[in-house]
Amino acid sequence: MNYVTAADNTQLYVKDWGSGRPVVLIHGWPLSADSWDDQAMAIASAGHRAIAYDRRGFGRSSQPWDGQDYDTLADDLAAVLDHTGADDAVLVGFSMGGGEVARYLARYGAAGIHKAVLVSSVLPFRLKTADNPGGTDQAAFDKTALALNEDRAKFFTGFFEKFFGVAAGTAPVSAEMLAWAHGIAMQGSLRATLEALKAFSTTDFRSDMAAFTLPTLFIHGTDDATVPIDASSRPAAAMVPGSTLIEYDGAPHGLFATHKARLTRDLLEFIGA
Secondary structure (H helix, E strand, O other), X not given: OOEEEOOXXXXXXXXXXXXXXXXXXXXOOOOOHHHHHHHHHHHHHOOOEEEEXXXXXXXXXXXXXXXXXXXXXXXXXXXXXXXXXXXXXXXXXXXXXXXXXXXXXXXXXXXXXXXXXEEOOOOOOOEOEOOEOOOEOXXXXXXXXXXXXXXXXXXXXXXXXXXXXXXXXXXXXXXXXXXXXXXXXXXXXXXXXXXXXXXXXXXXXXXXXXXXXXXXXXXXXXXXXXXXXXXXXXXXXXXXXOOEEEEEOOOOOOHHHHOHHHHHHHHHHXXXX
């Protein structure tokens, strides 16, 4: 099975590797399921079932005009779980993908979900408002949208340097990795890229956090300049009783590449038997 059909007939490209407890991996913006390959291989090799899919509008999935709101994206996740028969699954959301996990649990409940992992996640609310002073100004997201409209290819060059923590004299990832991420990002439609930006920057998940009634792990880099930890995983973890927050000291946003061995170990330990 390479594709799952969503409620509006959007085709979602799915990778389904291994057997055992299902671990569903949800990628971040503006990438695809391929960003999870290192972790998915390790998960499948450890005796679990790794399921990763391309968000609508990105990678090899259909590129419909609508559907980048989190209610629809959560319904897409539900379709993937249903069509793959992934019961008692571990949900793992990276960056924007943390929103799908939160909204899925809020809409569908935790029945059939074993555990949840949020990596470099956008939870609980990215936008700066009167009651969320630690968020990011709307003007910053507007500037990103403008840059995407003007020259998306140029924007992504600088974006991924920040994403992976590339600074003067440092190379946490190779030039080839930067080029790969750039190419994956350019596969997404411009419409989906802009609408997904709007979704993760303006959706307030604070009311969804009460739905995390299952074992939950947060992982975040302390030097994440894309989704700063003080406005995301630290307050989010405080909203989920009994959750665990693992901080990667000095780490940037793209942990799946910059800290892939450590991330894989932490995921496998949490997934457990």
